Amino acid sequence: MIENNLLPLMIELNENTDIMIAVIRGSKFAYINPTLQKNSGYSLEELYSMNFWDIAHPDYSDLLRQRGWARQRGEEVQDSYELLLLGKQGNSFWAHIKAKNISIEGEPAVIVSAFDINERKAMEVDLLRQKESLQLMLENNPVATALVNPEGKTLYVNPRFIKYTGYSREEVSSSLVWEEKVLADMPKRREIMKAWNRNLKETGYSKGKIVLRRRDGERRFFNIHSVALPDGHILLAAWDISEQVEARKILQESEARFKALSEASFEGIIISENGICIEANQAAVELFGYSREELIGLDVMSFTAPEAREIVKSQMMSGSKDSYEAVALRQDGSRVPVEIQGRSFIYQDREVRAAAIRDLSERRRAEEEIYRQSTNLQALFYNTLDAVVLCDPVHRILDINPRFFELFDYTIEECRGSILEEVLVPEELKEESAFMSSMVSSGQANSRESVRKKKNGELLPVLVTMIPIANSGYYVLYTNISERKEAEATIQQQIKELEAKNAEMERFTYTVSHDLRSPLITIKGFSGLLLQDLEKGKTARLQKDIQRIINASGKMEELLEDLLELSRIGRILNPYSNFPMNRLCHEVVELLSGPISQKKAEVVIAPYMPWVQGDRRRIAEVVQNLLENAIKFMGTNDHPRIEIGCFSGEGECGFFINDNGSGIEAKYQEKIFGLFDKLDQSTEGTGIGLALVKRIIELHQGRIWVESAGAGQGSTFYFTLPAATDSKKGDK
Amino acid sequence: MMDESMLNILLVEDNEDHAELIMRSLEEQQIKSHVIHVTDGEQALNYLFGRGEYSEVEKYPRPNLILLDLRLPKVDGLGVLKEIKQAEELKIIPTVVLTSSESENDIYRAYNYYANSFLVKPMDFQQFNELMLKLGRYWLKCNANPVR
Missing domain, CATH: 3.30.450.20 (PAS domain)
Incomplete structure (x- = not known):
């Protein structure tokens, strides 16, 4: 029971609460508070005339009707539940309902309170939707x-x-x-x-x-x-991330490959970004003299020589791929000529430039060496004393040196392009030359003494040396050996002369021992005989034997004097002078005028005779000896005649002394010049005369010989002397 | 006719004095000998081959000993020796080289040309005589002589 004095307060509460309150009796509302009326949008009159289930959403009106009736019938029904209501404007809203059985005037009724849970409901739906979309998101x-x-x-x-x-x-x-x-x-x-x-x-x-x-x-x-x-x-x-891992792995591998490649490269490789080195290989480290750590992060200009910075900069700016030459600046300050080839590209989204840097110093050195060598070769080629010709592989003349021109007379214009063999090789030496050429063609240098033909056809003794040039023809060197050949000939001549001298020396000692012993044997022998005769008192042969001894001693004396004379000739020569033979011959004839007139000989001297050069006294002895011989061997001719004349020879003057005397058989003509050789033992003298004459003439580089048709045919002695060195010739 | 026990000597010697010495020595030693003396090689060959002035062979008997000097005018001793030893009818004649110099070269060459002996003229008179005696005795008495 409610206290009567509390009723107005209750009413006040009902009228002013947010909770919707209604009392249901039968199918109609018995009470409706303002909040319900306001939320439903219906008027009170409309509400009181409506069935109570009509305020629910059609989906829930049956539920509401059944529960409302059941409750009024006193049945056990759920007290509290949520319900969707429907307003007059068609707006639906959720409400949480609580219902309780009451009785009005002894009749069952239901008091219902409801509060709006629309906001909560909306939140719940929202949450559900969110959950669904999250689910969707997760699922997808x-x-x-x-x-x-x-x-x-x-x-x-x-x-x-x-x-x-x-x-x-x-x-x-x-x-x-x-x-x-x-x-x-x-x-x-x-x-x-x-x-x-x-x-x-x-x-x-x-x-x-x-x-x-x-x-x-x-x-x-x-x-x-x-x-x-x-x-x-x-x-x-x-x-x-498998793909990324794979890609990264591939990238790492390719980086490793690049690294290996760049390390293996002989070229320095610098990778730069905005002019800063970001990577360098070992060759670059060695080239620049910095450690790799030092290089990385360094401005590339730091290892570029100042004079090369502009070109390097412009090449980097333009992104040029062309190679160019520059100068690297090493850490120690030294400069290295380099060739650089750069390339700009995108690497891992960065624009970088890779540059391959080749050390040119070796090449420069090689170039310098080649230049130096070629200069040397050039110098050698132009200044050597050998004639040098350069030929291509098919033996055509490419070049000759000045000496070649001097030696063979051909100018380069005359012989360039000609076949070497056709120019220089005499017909009879073609085979030898072809052999040498084939050797040089097969890469073998070879050399031999031969003869080559000058332009005028004159033959020149040369040492031919052929030197192959790898794959490109060959050089031929010609050393003029004519002088050497002459010298060799001279030496041969000298050897011959020495041998002759030696033989003569042998003959001399033999002769001396024989011819000096000979008179001694006579002297001793006859002295012995003399003594014997004296002992026996025989005197008949005394005088004759003593005479033999005297003669032998005289002969010995003569021999000794002659030997002395001969040895003098070998050693003592008076100074040479130029003199006219004509006058000399007259002087000698004058000297021998006694014997000449005694033999009633006629001596004729040629009116013109050349000047000669030599030891005048010795030459006079020669003429005297020959004249004496001519007088001595007059033979039985009634009109002895001696003629002195001259004949001309090359670079020498020839003279002759001709007689019509006893003559000399051909087989003795050589023998008469031997030392102490006499054809006739009965004649005066030691036999040294002609040996002496020969000696003197030979010392003057002349020759002497005799010609005779035979016994009784007269003889002619010839000798030659060097011509005078001045122009005086033909003197009277 | 020639005495068989006598030496017919061809003496080839250009030195008159030496020839005289040899002949007197032979005479002194009482060697029975007949000496034909020629003064140069040509004469010797002419004699032996019966040429020129010696063509009348009967007058110039063949020697059974030749004494040959080496240094001779015209044809020297070795030349003469060579011709003798090459001649069929002459090579059996004992040919003794008798010279004044002892040159090894001469000795070799002489024997090379088949000289029968090589003697050097001694300087000493006594020795000279002794040599001649020995020579005469040897070739006259000791040696069986093919030339008769």
Whole structure:
């Protein structure tokens, strides 16, 4: 029961509350508070005339009607439930209803209070929608996602997760499957997971990479991030990075290859970005003298010589690919000539420039060496005393040196392009020359003494040396050996003369020993006989024998004098002078005028005779000896005649003394010039005369010989002397 | 006719004095000998081959010993020796080289031309005589002589 004095307060409360309040009796409302009336949009009159279930949304009006009647019938009905109401304007709104049985005037009624839960309901729907879209998002997320509860049980995995692993949702939710299968390729997976969880606990966040083995056995690489949610759940997100790993691996390999390649390169390689070195190979390190660490980060201009900086800069700016020459500046300050070839390209999204730098100093040195050698060769070619000709492989003359012209008279214009053999080789030596050419063609240098033909056909003794040039023809050197040949001939001549001298010396000692012994034998022998005769008192032969002894001694004396004279001739010569033979001959004839007139001989001297050069006294002796011989061997001719004349020879003057006397048989003509040789033992003299004459003439480089038709035919002695050195000739 | 126990000597010697010495020595030693003296090589060959002035062979008997000097005018001793030893009818005649110089070269060449002996004229008178005695005795008495 309500106290009567509280009623107005109750009414006041009903009228001013946000809660909708109604009292239902039968099918109609018995009471409706203003809040309900306002929320429904109906007027009170309309509301009181309506059935109570008409304020519910048609979906719920049956529910409301049944529960309302059942409650009034006293049946057990749910007290509190949510219901969608429908306003007059068609606006529906949720309400939480609480109903309670009452009785009015003894009749059952129901008091209903309801509050608007529309906002809450809307929020709930919103939440549901959000949940659905989240679900949708997770389901379709390209990132594999999982939710794990604090106990470690996997609550949810998205389809991507299943797809990635190849395992079913149930399998993937099992930690055993993970440990034994999915992560089987990670040997330290337990430690990693422990660390993972610890990190997650401490920082609320954990990330890393894993190798995941799919159900089909394929290995994939994943990036995994996990976040600890505020309620202790763990959200796991994983995405496949196998492609990136693969790409990275390929990139690393290609980088390694590049590195290996660049290290193997003899060229220095510098990779620069904006003019700063970002990479350098070993060759570059050696070239510039910096360590690799020093090079990287260095402005490329630091190792470019100042004079080359402009060209390097412009080449880098223009991105030119052409190679160009520059000068590198080494760390020690020295300069190295280099050839650079650069190239600009995009590398890992960066514009870089790679430059290959070749050390030219070796090449420069080689070039200088080649230049020096070619200069030397040139100098040699032009200044050597040998004639040099350069021929191509088919024996055509390419070049000759000045000496070649001097030696053979051909100018380069005359012989260039001609076949060498045709120019120089005499017909009879073609075969030898062809042999030499074939040797040089096969790369063998060869040399031999031969003869080559000058332009005028004159033959020249030369040493021919053929020197092959690798794959490009050959040089031929001609050394003039005519002088040497002459010298050799001279030596041969001198050897001959020495041999002759030696033979003469032998003859001389023999002669001396024989001819000096001879008178001694006579002297001793006859002295012995004399003594014998004296002992026996025989005197008949005394005088004759003594005479023999005297003669022998005289002969010995003569011999000794002659020997002395002969030895003098060998050693003592008076100084040479130029003199006219004519006058000399007259003087000698004058000297011998006694014997000449005694033999009634006629002596004729040629009116003109040349001047000669020599030891005048000795030459006079020659003429005297020859004249004396002519007088001595007059024979039986009634009109003895001696003629002195001259004849001309090359560079020498020839003279003769002719007589019509006894003559000399051909077989004795050589013998008469021997030392102490006499044809007739009965004649006066030691036989030294002609030996002496021969000696004197030979000392003057002349020759002497005799001609005679035979015994009784007279004889002519010839001798030659060097011509006078001045122009006085033909003197009377 | 010639005495068989006598030496018919062809003496080839250009030195008159030496020839005289040899002949007197032979005489002194009482060697029975007949000496034909020629003064040069040509004469010697003419004699032996019966040429020129010696063409009347009967007057110029063949010697059974030749004493040959080496240094001779016209044809020297070795030349004469060579011709003798090459001539079929002469080579059997003992030919003794008798010269005044002892040159090894001469000795060699003389024997090379088949000289029968090589003697050097001694300077000493006594020795000269002794040599002549030995020579005469040897060739007259000791040696069986093919030339009769």
